[in-house]
Amino acid sequence: QIQLVQSGPELKKPGESLKISCKASGYTFTDYAMQWVKQAPGKGLQYMGWINTQTGKPTYADDFKERFVFSLETSASTAYLQINNLKNEDTATYFCASARGMAYWGQGTLVTVSS
Amino acid sequence: DIQMTQSPSVLSASVGDRVTLNCKASQNINKYLNWYQQKLGEAPKLLIYNTNNLQTGIPSRFSGSGSGTDYTLTISSLQPEDVATYFCFQHNSWPTFGAGTKLELK
Numbered sequence: 151q152i153q154l155v156q157s158g159p160e161l162k163k164p165g166e167s168l169k170i171s172c173k174a175s176g177y178t179f180t181d182y183a184m185q186w187v188k189q190a191p192g193k194g195l196q197y198m199g200w201i202n203t204q205t206g207k208p209t210y211a212d213d214f215k216e217r218f219v220f221s222l223e224t225s226a227s228t229a230y231l232q233i234n235n236l237k238n239e240d241t242a243t244y245f246c247a248s249a250r251g252m253a254y255w256g257q258g259t260l261v262t263v264s265s
Numbered sequence: 266d267i268q269m270t271q272s273p274s275v276l277s278a279s280v281g282d283r284v285t286l287n288c289k290a291s292q293n294i295n296k297y298l299n300w301y302q303q304k305l306g307e308a309p310k311l312l313i314y315n316t317n318n319l320q321t322g323i324p325s326r327f328s329g330s331g332s333g334t335d336y337t338l339t340i341s342s343l344q345p346e347d348v349a350t351y352f353c354f355q356h357n358s359w360p361t362f363g364a365g366t367k368l369e370l371k
Contacts, residue, residue, distance in 0.1 A: 187309075195301075195309065195352055195362040211359070251299050251314035252354075258308055 152176035154246050154256035161262045162236050169232045170259045172246030179227040180204045185252055186220065186231050187245045198244075201229060236263045267291050269353055269363035277371040284340040286366045288353035293333050297357035300329055300338045303365075304349045312351075313338065345370060 157171040172184065186198040199210040201220040208220035219232040233240055243258040268291040278284050288298065296316040301309035311320045313329035316336060326341040340347055348370055353363040 194364045195303075195354075197354075197360045197362060245308055247309075251311050251320070252301075252309075253311045253314075253320060255308035255310070 152249065152254045154248060154254055156244075156246060156256035156259045159260040159262070161264070163265055164236055164238060164263055166236050166263075167232065167234045168236065168261065169230050170244055170261070172229045172231070172256050174227045174229070174248060177249070179224060182248045182250070184220070184222075184229040185247045187247060187252075188214075188242045189245065189258070190239075190242045193242075198231075203229070233261070236261075238263050266359050267294060267355055267357070267361055269355055269361050271351075271353055271363035271366050273366060274364065275367045275369065277369045278343050279371045280343055280345060282343045284343050284347075284368065286338040286351050286368070288331075288336045288338070288363050290334045290336070290355055294355040294357035296332060297355055298329070298331065298336045299354045299356065300327075301352045301354060302347075302349045303352065309352065343368075343370075 153175045155173045160168050162168055180203045183200040183202055185200040188196040188198055198214045201208045206222050217234045221230045241263045243260050245258045246256040248254050270289045272287045298316050300313040302312050303309040312323050312327050316331055317329045328339050330337050350365045350367045352365045355361055
């Protein structure tokens with residue numbers, strides 16, 4: 151069955167960087183784009199963008215164009231979200247999602263940014 | 266970007282009730298509208314895609330309708346396990362989510 155398994159929670163200080171992984175299984179990784187969604191504590195869902203898993207080309211929402219990087223390790227069926235120069239407002243759960251209609255989601259990775 | 270407005274923000278209903286959740290787009294989204302259910306502490310789950318297509322494995326008490334700018338998710342007979350927050354999502358142009366409707370038991 152299709153699964154997306156994300157890396158574990160992160161506790162970081164402002165200014166640091168982190169990289170979240172999302173490992174896909176149960177389907178051909180390059181059949182679907184990988185999408186990323188942010189959910190701040192107690193808030194709704196915010197669409198961050200996607201990465202084309204065939205070409206590696208990322209596309210970012212306006213709010214995520216500066217410090218956020220989507221990347222792939224296709225041989226490992228894994229997508230990554232890197233956040234540079236972390237800020238307090240990056241505290242959130244980050245989800246990867248894939249397949250038509252974003253039918254499959256990772257379990258989420260909680261990122262806490264605090265000094 | 267297209268703005269998605271969900272109403273109501275909170276809905277209280279009883280087991281067995283027919284429940285209707287609304288989602289209004291700021292412009293025509295050509296039925297490119299999905300509904301997701303998110304239970305506390307879990308990832309969202311796709312219920313309905315492209316307005317009225319039931320995702321595999323989702324109970325038939327869930328249905329979707331709409332066109333143009335106005336869309337609806339209906340639960341024909343509310344069950345206790347349906348307590349969750351429901352988000353609409355348009356993918357006609359740059360994708361955007363609604364703010365969600367929190368569904369509670371009365």
